[in-house]
Amino acid sequence: EDQVTQSPEALRLQEGESSSLNCSYTVSGLRGLFWYRQDPGKGPEFLFTLYSAGEEKEKERLKATLTKKESFLHITAPKPEDSATYLCAVAFTGGSYIPTFGRGTSLIVHP
Amino acid sequence: KAGVTQTPRYLIKTRGQQVTLSCSPISGHRSVSWYQQTPGQGLQFLFEYFSETQRNKGNFPGRFSGRQFSNSRSEMNVSTLELGDSALYLCASSPGLGNGYTFGSGTRLTVV
Numbered sequence: 376e377d378q379v380t381q382s383p384e385a386l387r388l389q390e391g392e393s394s395s396l397n398c399s400y401t402v403s404g405l406r407g408l409f410w411y412r413q414d415p416g417k418g419p420e421f422l423f424t425l426y427s428a429g430e431e432k433e434k435e436r437l438k439a440t441l442t443k444k445e446s447f448l449h450i451t452a453p454k455p456e457d458s459a460t461y462l463c464a465v466a467f468t469g470g471s472y473i474p475t476f477g478r479g480t481s482l483i484v485h486p
Numbered sequence: 487k488a489g490v491t492q493t494p495r496y497l498i499k500t501r502g503q504q505v506t507l508s509c510s511p512i513s514g515h516r517s518v519s520w521y522q523q524t525p526g527q528g529l530q531f532l533f534e535y536f537s538e539t540q541r542n543k544g545n546f547p548g549r550f551s552g553r554q555f556s557n558s559r560s561e562m563n564v565s566t567l568e569l570g571d572s573a574l575y576l577c578a579s580s581p582g583l584g585n586g587y588t589f590g591s592g593t594r595l596t597v598v
Contacts, residue, residue: 418490418576
């Protein structure tokens with residue numbers, strides 16, 4: 376059973392059409408939740424770290440929020456250059472601090 | 487500030503061979519982690535090194551090994567390659583254990 380689940384697996388948006396990506400986790404005890412962006416053929420690029428419920432972080436058209444069992448990555452008025460795979464990773468307090476990655480959401484924004 | 491550098495970028499090997507991949511972390515970063523990324527399994531943790539010592543290890547067979555040098559550069563080795571080892575191997579560095587990671591662009595390994 377996956378500890379970190381991302382949905383949807385794939386998302387197609389029109390330019391300017393806002394939406395949200397979801398990352399949920401099943402293990403209790405959050406050390407930190409990380410969002411990354413990955414472009415084809417490249418390594419993941421760090422976006423945000425969230426540590427506690429209620430925390431929010433923003434960067435340009437992206438806003439990450441955190442509740443007790445899930446995080447959302449809100450994309451406002453996306454542009455084609457926002458097309459990428461968005462990865463969520465969670466580090467838990469119970470064991471090693473090594474983050475567990477979700478499978479990612481592949482986002483395509485059409486002009 | 488230079489990022490994480492991985493070499494080579496692409497590699498084609500034959501089943502049964504061995505391969506060594508290299509990673510140079512960001513200057514000042516002492517922690518280096520390795521991940522395997524495949525379409526079917528996503529990002530899977532291999533191991534983490536800090537100050538030349540392996541601190542954590544993922545659930546991979548003993549054919550996968552690594553080491554870290556005194557300058558924090560790291561290598562990973564895969565012996566007796568199998569077709570299923572074809573993947574993007576990513577290295578990530580961080581200032582310390584448990585801090586945010588900066589990833590390199592990866593080494594694309596193809597086993598034929």
